[in-house]
Amino acid sequence: MPRTLLTGATGFVGANVARHLLAAGHEVVCVVRKPNLCVEGLAVQLVQAALDDEEAMLRAMEGCTGVLHVAGIFDPGPGGREAMWALHVTATEVLIRAAARLGIARFVTCSSSVTVGFGPISDPGDEDSPIDPDLIYGRSGSLRAYHDSKLESERITIAAGGVVVNPDFVLGAWDVKPTSGQLLLTAARRWVPVFPTGGKCFIDADDCAIGHIAALERGVAGRRYLLGNWNLSYRDFITMCARAAGRRPPVVPIPPSLLRAGGAFGSLLQRVDAHRFAGLDGNVLAAMMQPRYRTGARSWEELGVPRTPMEVTVEKTLRWFGDHGYLGRARGSDPR
Numbered sequence: 001m002p003r004t005l006l007t008g009a010t011g012f013v014g015a016n017v018a019r020h021l022l023a024a025g026h027e028v029v030c031v032v033r034k035p036n037l038c039v040e041g042l043a044v045q046l047v048q049a050a051l052d053d054e055e056a057m058l059r060a061m062e063g064c065t066g067v068l069h070v071a072g073i074f075d076p077g078p079g080g081r082e083a084m085w086a087l088h089v090t091a092t093e094v095l096i097r098a099a100a101r102l103g104i105a106r107f108v109t110c111s112s113s114v115t116v117g118f119g120p121i122s123d124p125g126d127e128d129s130p131i132d133p134d135l136i137y138g139r140s141g142s143l144r145a146y147h148d149s150k151l152e153s154e155r156i157t158i159a160a161g162g163v164v165v166n167p168d169f170v171l172g173a174w175d176v177k178p179t180s181g182q183l184l185l186t187a188a189r190r191w192v193p194v195f196p197t198g199g200k201c202f203i204d205a206d207d208c209a210i211g212h213i214a215a216l217e218r219g220v221a222g223r224r225y226l227l228g229n230w231n232l233s234y235r236d237f238i239t240m241c242a243r244a245a246g247r248r249p250p251v252v253p254i255p256p257s258l259l260r261a262g263g264a265f266g267s268l269l270q271r272v273d274a275h276r277f278a279g280l281d282g283n284v285l286a287a288m289m290q291p292r293y294r295t296g297a298r299s300w301e302e303l304g305v306p307r308t309p310m311e312v313t314v315e316k317t318l319r320w321f322g323d324h325g326y327l328g329r330a331r332g333s334d335p336r
Contacts, residue, residue: 003027004216005064007051007091008071009044010036013110013167015174017070018042018208024213029060031071038174051091053081058100066106066216067099072150076142081149088149089156098159107162108216111150113201114143116166116226116294121199124231124293127224128168129315136287143284154224163219165212168294171313172205172287173320181317187238187325188245188318195235195286201228202237204308205317214303229307231293237310244314254287 004021008014009030015114021028021283028044035046049056069092075083092109099107114137117129125131137144154164158192175181186192203211211227217227218289233241239249299305 001025001029002066003064005029005031005057005061005067006044007031007069007095008110009042010034010038011071012172012175012177012179013170013205013212013327014041014070014089015210016172017068017212018044020206020209020213021068027273029064031057031060032282037176037289045292052086052094054094054098056097058101059101061104062097062103064102066108066109067095067104068108068216069095069153069213070110070212072110072112074142080142081145084145084149085152088153092156093191096156096162098182100160105161105234106216107157107160108212108219109157109162109164110212111154111164111166111224112146113168113228114147115154115222118201118290118294120283120291121231121293124201124295126295127226127298128134129294143328143335157316158222158224161221163215163221164224165215165219165226165299166226167208167211167279168201168203168226170203170205170208171261171317172208173317174205175317176324178321178326181321183238184241184314184317185321186236187241188321188327192238192242192250194247194252194254195238195251197234197256198288198292199231199233199288200237201226201231201294201296202310202313202314203227204230204310207306207308211299211303211305214299214305219303225293225299225303226296227305228260228294228296228300229305230310231295232310233291236286238316240311241318242270244311244318254288315332 004026006028009018010032017247031049038076047060052252073087105109117125117131119125133147137147169180208227215225242249
């Protein structure tokens with residue numbers, strides 16, 4: 001039975017990876033700061049330790065045959081740059097050193113699609129598509145810090161002969177904050193009449209978790225794998241969410257000028273509460289106006305990542321949110 005060390009099990013993607021590791025017959029060692037709902041009741045070994053404590057990581061990795069470093073953070077607040085660098089870069093360095101000392105050959109780092117180029121629906125980006133971070137994320141700020149720390153974690157992993165996975169827009173169960181599921185929740189709770197004019201690449205959380213494990217088992221050393229299955233415009237995605245929740249679909253595109261104004265106003269609000277108003281970052285709003293499409297063809301062909309239909313993903317995600325009390329009013333209660 002393979003024994004795998006997993007970081008990030010108390011987060012959205014990591015919680016799904018943990019469950020799929022168990023289902024695939026792995027013994028799972030989860031390194032966490034403190035347990036939460038995501039690991040409650042799981043038949044895993046929990047190790048509460050700091051990821052920059054190399055001796056603690058050595059003890060946790062004893063007997064492991066592979067490491068999945070899935071822990072990640074986007075922190076727009078004061079000290080956020082340092083926190084992201086510590087988790088994405090320093091922790092990656094420490095984990096790779098510990099794995100090397102124990103002779104563990106299989107190591108996977110979960111990065112992000114933010115380091116991968118994109119394109120129109122007719123020519124989506126892939127793992128080799130260039131990206132200009134100055135243009136896309138700005139020369140400073142939390143998004144640029146997130147990009148830079150993720151890119152550096154990739155460089156360290158690849159230099160050590162590890163494998164990198166780059167999830168795009170993940171949707172599914174265990175999105176406890178919620179993160180990417182917030183757009184679905186908004187469309188489910190009330191009628192959203194407007195839609196951004198851009199688009200994105202989506203993937204089911206179960207497919208994403210399977211991709212992580214496949215990368216651990218048979219990913220090519222030094223290779224990146226974009227985990228993304230379906231390119232949809234925001235209009236099509238919000239329409240899909242609305243129909244699943246019994247709501248009306250959106251009808252009016254948001255004018256780009258309004259989003260630009262929102263970004264300018266958001267920069268002021270972020271000075272008051274960076275976390276609460278992170279979604280009003282100008283670069284975030286600009287992304288919603290662009291066709292940021294990517295292809296996960298490499299992960300389908302080399303790793304065998306499945307492609308759950310988005311309608312199924314939306315339905316089961318909505319069901320999970322409903323079962324866990326996120327929806328408030330009953331589904332379909334659309335006052336007109």
